[in-house]
Amino acid sequence: MNKRVILALATAGLLSAPAFASGDKTAALAATCNNCHGTNGVSVGPSMPSIGGLPEAYLRTVMMQWKSGERYSATMSRLIKGYSDQQIADLAKYFAAKPWVPQPQPVDAKILAQGKAASERCTTCHGDTGSQPDDPAETPQIHGQWAKYMELEMMKYRDNAVAMPHRRMRGNTQRLKEEDVAAVAQYYAAQQK
Amino acid sequence: MNRFNRRDFLKVSAGASLLVPMAACAQTAPRAGGKKRVVVVGGGFGGATAAKYLKIGAPDYDVTLVERDKVFTSCPLSNEVISGEYPLSKLQVGYDGLIKRGINVVFDDATAVDPAKKTVRLKSGTTLNYDALVLSPGIDFNFAGIEGHSEAAANNELPHAYKAGPQTLLLHKQLAAMKDGGTFIITVPPGPFRCPPGPYERASQVAYYFKHKGMNKSKVLILDSNDSFSKIGLFQQAWKLQYPGMIEWVPGASGGKVVKVDAKTRTAYTDFDKFQGDVVNVIPPHHAGHIAKNTGLTNERGWCTVNMLTMESTVHPDIWVVGDSCVHGDLPVYGAPKSAHMANTQAKVAVGAIIAKLSGLPAPEPYFVNTCYSVTQPGYGFSVVHIYRVVDGKLVYATDAGGVSPVEAPAITRKLEAEYQVGWFKNIMADAFS
Ligand SMILES: Cc1cc2nc3c(=O)[nH]c(=O)nc-3n(C[C@H](O)[C@H](O)[C@H](O)COP(=O)(O)OP(=O)(O)OC[C@H]3O[C@@H](n4cnc5c(N)ncnc54)[C@H](O)[C@@H]3O)c2cc1C
Numbered sequence: 187m188n189k190r191v192i193l194a195l196a197t198a199g200l201l202s203a204p205a206f207a208s209g210d211k212t213a214a215l216a217a218t219c220n221n222c223h224g225t226n227g228v229s230v231g232p233s234m235p236s237i238g239g240l241p242e243a244y245l246r247t248v249m250m251q252w253k254s255g256e257r258y259s260a261t262m263s264r265l266i267k268g269y270s271d272q273q274i275a276d277l278a279k280y281f282a283a284k285p286w287v288p289q290p291q292p293v294d295a296k297i298l299a300q301g302k303a304a305s306e307r308c309t310t311c312h313g314d315t316g317s318q319p320d321d322p323a324e325t326p327q328i329h330g331q332w333a334k335y336m337e338l339e340m341m342k343y344r345d346n347a348v349a350m351p352h353r354r355m356r357g358n359t360q361r362l363k364e365e366d367v368a369a370v371a372q373y374y375a376a377q378q379k
Numbered sequence: 380m381n382r383f384n385r386r387d388f389l390k391v392s393a394g395a396s397l398l399v400p401m402a403a404c405a406q407t408a409p410r411a412g413g414k415k416r417v418v419v420v421g422g423g424f425g426g427a428t429a430a431k432y433l434k435i436g437a438p439d440y441d442v443t444l445v446e447r448d449k450v451f452t453s454c455p456l457s458n459e460v461i462s463g464e465y466p467l468s469k470l471q472v473g474y475d476g477l478i479k480r481g482i483n484v485v486f487d488d489a490t491a492v493d494p495a496k497k498t499v500r501l502k503s504g505t506t507l508n509y510d511a512l513v514l515s516p517g518i519d520f521n522f523a524g525i526e527g528h529s530e531a532a533a534n535n536e537l538p539h540a541y542k543a544g545p546q547t548l549l550l551h552k553q554l555a556a557m558k559d560g561g562t563f564i565i566t567v568p569p570g571p572f573r574c575p576p577g578p579y580e581r582a583s584q585v586a587y588y589f590k591h592k593g594m595n596k597s598k599v600l601i602l603d604s605n606d607s608f609s610k611i612g613l614f615q616q617a618w619k620l621q622y623p624g625m626i627e628w629v630p631g632a633s634g635g636k637v638v639k640v641d642a643k644t645r646t647a648y649t650d651f652d653k654f655q656g657d658v659v660n661v662i663p664p665h666h667a668g669h670i671a672k673n674t675g676l677t678n679e680r681g682w683c684t685v686n687m688l689t690m691e692s693t694v695h696p697d698i699w700v701v702g703d704s705c706v707h708g709d710l711p712v713y714g715a716p717k718s719a720h721m722a723n724t725q726a727k728v729a730v731g732a733i734i735a736k737l738s739g740l741p742a743p744e745p746y747f748v749n750t751c752y753s754v755t756q757p758g759y760g761f762s763v764v765h766i767y768r769v770v771d772g773k774l775v776y777a778t779d780a781g782g783v784s785p786v787e788a789p790a791i792t793r794k795l796e797a798e799y800q801v802g803w804f805k806n807i808m809a810d811a812f813s
Contacts, residue, residue, distance in 0.1 A: 223806065
């Protein structure tokens, strides 16, 4: 974000004290997500995903699947039931328009190499670094996403006791060796581009 | 002055003024006179969030935050400090993030508010003028509510550790000094109190300490003024699983209400009985922070009544009360709990209402959400989610959403929610303080 432009606008009085009363309700709605996902959807808590800048279609699909019960979540499914379909669509659009901010996560060279080797079976869909999904409507970018979060998500894809609807993603992570799960998560987390 | 074009303007406005609608920018008329002044008293979860989001929503406002301590210590996760699982330093944050945003942070004590003159007096002698005032002073204790209790006793023999800080460390020290076979008593005041699941999470953490130190003959006794508690099914399930026979809960109806204490002998008295403990953690009854009380904003039970949709005081206009101090819950089904998460969302709603009012516009639709994670042992957590909606101009608790984690759930659920507690904590600290 360009600080100089903000300053200029503020000084010119253009951003001064307008009201929430009309127009963009979504910003206020989205502020209820920041407590967990970070301001603007940029998370600073490793177990919580950044959601700012994820593809709009993916965001909407995931939330709608939670709402219908098709997709498992420990927390989000209870929460998202409180939002209308329209609000979910608005939120998806809102967060998709935010910049994706990869989190710098330095990784030990040995683990990086192990993770890269294990990522072989991932690249067709996620690309070499996780930033070039083959179909962004379905597959989110994962470069610079939190390693801890991705490791936990893979635990979910690997656990048949919980409903994760994407069959191929489940198959792929289930074929990973146990010891490669954290390594591959850290590999993608370390990619900044 | 820097150049900027319409595209930059749109981009920046959308990003920078997070809560501010584009449409409204066009309506903004140049104002006569000086900047609008907003004073925020209390730099905890509610106040810090309010100051930050005010500056984001209305960068040209003059925002002053008055806070008595240079370092804020979070209560969330402080039960884990008591059990020795987490260092207190990780729960602390300063105010540099807010200062960098252009907020005037004044380290001082607000001693009086004059709602007619719209001023706040500080201990140092300074007087601040405001167009809008946000109060988020948290809680203060009513030691007189328990016979024999006092602030001095709380600082020594009978810590509450219900404002995180020195007493949190003291309680940890007392726990660490216990011998196996001892009893750790927690007394719970009548609701509403800060953090509804707090005492029960604390009991779990203490039991965890006993268990992993091999102190299997030790006990936790909860003397409760109330007859039920938050996430009761989940806590009792966890206790049975993790600490069978170790935690005893005495509800109010069975004589759990503590009316008197003796600091010297570490004894808690109910109407019928007395209980002597090796550690006695007395959580005294509490009420809105003194400054809110002294301003005359509280009801007969000691909490500030507010307009449910805006958080503005129903007693004095132009004062917004958020966080633990307010009672945001004369709701037919479920009152808003006193949590950091709720304080944060209330603050955001108040900011919207303040900017609207100071711009002569009606308040926008508010959105209130609460979530609270509890962890009973490392790797085992659960949560409650509350969602409120406006229906026909009234705030209602959504019964078709939210609720507690299912009691019957795949094992992975508890593990995930324990992990999410820490992620939540880091994000809410950053959302409020940086
Ligand atoms: C053990 C425990 C565990 C908890 N766990 C959770 C949890 O997991 N999740 C959750 O959501 N909530 C939790 N809470 C609740 C949470 O801490 C409170 O709800 C939250 O802090 C309320 O925010 P607040 O802004 O109202 O008050 P506070 O955060 O207490 O902030 C009040 C601030 O105002 C300052 N102040 C007061 N009066 C003045 C004055 N006159 N002048 C200057 N400064 C003043 C104080 O110094 C303080 O910094 C927990 C609480 C406890 C005790």
